Amino acid sequence: MRPGTPRAAPSIGARERLSDWIDRHSAQVFIWPAVIMILVFSIFPLVASLIMAMSRIRFRGGTYKVRFVWFQNFEKQLFGSEQFHFLGTFNGLGLLGWAIGLAVTLLIAWLAIRYLRGRVTAVGLVGRLFTWGLSLGLGWLFAATLFSGHPFGTLGTTLFYVFVGCGLQFVIGLALAFLCSLPIRGRTFFRVVFFIPLMITPIGVGYAFRMMADTTKGPFSPVWQWAGLGDFAWAADAWAARFFIVIGDSWQWIPFIFVVMLAALESVPRDYVEAAQVDGATSWEIFKDITWPQVLPVAATVLLIRVIEAFKIVDLPNIMTAGGPGIATESMTLHALFAWRSLDLGQSAAVAYLLLFVTVVTCVSFFNLVVLRRVRA
């Protein structure tokens, strides 16, 4: 009810008064349930797990003892005895390692100088410092492990799932959506079929792909036997196992990107496309100059949603390979879960917090530097 409206008769019942009160405070009533729930489930758990990440918790005969150790858990993961597990094995840089590391450094230095020459704001600078720092660290991490021939740890594996997996899913999902947006018959059929994998539980996908990949009893075993790879096991080779998980993850999540991108492609006005066709533009030119700019905002958002979810990957590696061989397919969530299972709560929380840090910096950078500046500018 607006301030100017005349009030009803003075003898209004309690019920009307309540609904009137709610109406006048609707701005509060609408938002507080969500705010309270998110507050309860985010502030306390975040603080509590930060405290846990800074303590050493020992279980002894039914009780437990907590000792506050500041950053020792993080130190152990980053520099100490758990370094091989989290970051990877460092054993000197190879030639390629040096080249990649220096290239990343130069690239970031160039970006930094370019930014510092323009308009600098405090918030922008702090945010960018995080972005540059993380990219520099990750650049040298991969230079020292992957490109120097040493194994990397759970951080590298998680990033592999995120970037290779999401990249693959985005490209294939977009391509399928494009094909289904063409004027062909049976589009509805393809649309329904391509959506199905999203509905299957990730645990089920994990087991289904384990059956698929079995080289002795799986459906493709005659092919493997024929190729002379009868005793090859996907889960025994580090890279094969990683790609195996990416394939399973893609099978499940390509439908999501497909469905959203298909809707976006179909909302591109037909007139634009037809006008360009009349003018004799090739399909590629039409896609590049007309369709793509129209669907770019949707593409960026859907990719961001997918990246956020991909950082949390746990079910597939847990089911398909149990993190093996060794630690080759262990994602960071799985790492934290294993640490928790061995009752090492402090380390578990520390790994989880590191995951949170990497996720937040990556996603916020992507959102601010790509979505806000390039796409919606």
Place this chain on the structure above:
Amino acid sequence: MQWLFEPPSIRDMAPGTKVLVYAILTFWTAFVLFPIYWVLITSFKSAIDVNSGPVYLPFVDFQPSLHAWKELFVFDFWDTLSAYMNSLIIALSATAASVIIGSMASYALARFEYQPRFGVVFMFVLVMIGAFFTVGRYGVDWRLSCAAGVAVFYFLARALGRHFKARLSNGDILFWMISQRILAPIVVVVPIYMMFQQVSLLDTHIAIILTYTVINLPIVIWLMYDFFKSIPIDLEECAQLDGATRFRVFLDIVLPLSRSGLAATTLLVMILSWNEYLLALFLSTSRAQTMPILVAAMNAGERGILWWSMSVVIIVMIIPVVILAIILQRYISKGLLLGAVKG
């Protein structure tokens, strides 16, 4: 060769291109359907059929048997049923709760203007951290500590609130809510476990429902915000002039107008909470066990993986989602999630 790739008319495709497109789409159909087919036939296989190498066609390669289905639905009937009912109750309630609360919040953000003072928000966080600290360090009862914290915050905000100048905007609140989705469950799951232990709600439906509701709120808010933003405000103002309350406007005008977005969001949230594994693993032990936990448990035991039983469970688990998808299908007119992510 040229005619193969030369389009005969503007609205048609060249025969060569058409063949190529169909080839790719058919290949992908096979890629999508084959694992599902394999799971389906595995559920009808006996242990020998699975372990002696691949057999592909029922009645031709092997004799299908219903033993796995029987095992699950006759011998373990009550276990299966209880897990299934748990999953249904939890997923449906959590979906309903997060869609309702989330769309209310995102409608509020799209229509009202909020300007919380930055200092007050900061103060609230500090006071709450202080409250947790007293609980953790000095063993104060958590109820007492939280109540004291809220009281202290109330008086501090009353006394000092006016002096803070910087204000947050709706955009900041929206960003804060959406960014909660970035929180990996593994970061918060142990404290959430402790929280429910304190109020002795562990291994109950309500604990899992609450948790799922909260983790899905950001998605709902994110997807619904643009839908609500795109509804013309004139309609609502007309209704308000006629004396409708905000709730009436929301229920009778806004929600029906955005039903395609609601349907798509509901489906997505339902899929996410129906399939959630990690949080359920922590928060349930026996009474509130959900289906994903049941599937994962098929791996344990001395008999190795029971592929056939697992296949049955996987297939049975798809059914509710498919039903919901079919029900919602007619509301999702054209653009599934489109208005939502258009930006």
